Amino acid sequence: xxxxxxxxxxxxxxxxxxxxxxxxxxxxxxxxxxxxxxxxxxxxxxxxxxxxxxxxxxxxxxxxxxxxxxxxxxxxxxxxxxxxxxxxxxxxxxxxxxxxxxxxxxxxxxxxxxxxxxxxxxxxxxxxxxxxxxxxxxxxxxxxxxxxxxxxxxxxxxxxxxxxxxxxxxxxxxxxxxxxxxxxxxxxxxxxxxxxxxxxx
DNA sequence: GTAAGGATGCGCT
DNA sequence: GCGCATCCTTACG
Numbered sequence: 001x002x003x004x005x006x007x008x009x010x011x012x013x014x015x016x017x018x019x020x021x022x023x024x025x026x027x028x029x030x031x032x033x034x035x036x037x038x039x040x041x042x043x044x045x046x047x048x049x050x051x052x053x054x055x056x057x058x059x060x061x062x063x064x065x066x067x068x069x070x071x072x073x074x075x076x077x078x079x080x081x082x083x084x085x086x087x088x089x090x091x092x093x094x095x096x097x098x099x100x101x102x103x104x105x106x107x108x109x110x111x112x113x114x115x116x117x118x119x120x121x122x123x124x125x126x127x128x129x130x131x132x133x134x135x136x137x138x139x140x141x142x143x144x145x146x147x148x149x150x151x152x153x154x155x156x157x158x159x160x161x162x163x164x165x166x167x168x169x170x171x172x173x174x175x176x177x178x179x180x181x182x183x184x185x186x187x188x189x190x191x192x193x194x195x196x197x198x199x200x201x
Numbered sequence: 202g203t204a205a206g207g208a209t210g211c212g213c214t
Numbered sequence: 215g216c217g218c219a220t221c222c223t224t225a226c227g
Contacts, residue, residue: 047208056208066223083209084220090208103208133209175208
């Protein structure tokens with residue numbers, strides 16, 4: 001991707017209603033820079049988590065040390081540790097003080113492939129970034145990226161490169177069966193036809 | 202202080 | 215399809 005033809009996504013975008021942000025993040029490019037080397041992937045699979053009333057949202061039981069960043073201004077990175085070994089990457093949305101975010105579940109690898117292969121210890125393209133914990137490992141994202149401002153950081157940002165997306169798939173969120181009726185909400189969105197979705201819709 | 206469980210991925214069957 | 219790895223966060227006492 002030619003970064004001269006790309007432009008960065010700023011706060012006004014992330015402050016929109018979370019569903020709009022989730023849908024419009026599809027097709028955009030997540031770029032991670034470490035030691036001057038870029039790794040980039042197109043966002044093809046996301047989920048939204050909306051406020052304290054959403055039982056699947058980490059903020060469902062109020063503000064804690066862990067979910068603190070979800071209450072920050074839109075455009076910050078919320079990275080959390082899960083299952084004793086994995087990290088997941090989210091982008092904070094809505095107004096400051098309202099805890100909501102979009103979880104990025106899968107990317108289509110675009111550049112920096114060799115470094116991603118090293119970090120993932122595989123050369124199978126579909127195993128590099130197709131999964132929320134796979135993509136954080138491929139991009140070298142861990143808890144030190146929690147709280148980064150994606151609208152200004154030199155190491156992590158979201159860019160628009162003119163990609164025209166087709167049909168958007170939607171389905172229930174993955175791994176939130178404990179959330180009762182909220183587990184049925186169709187708050188997962190994906191790019192139809194992508195070979196890099198984290199799971200079938 | 203202590204215990205229970207999770208926005209997952211991998212390997213084996 | 216199933217079990218397991220592995221440890222942080224939270225809730226409760």
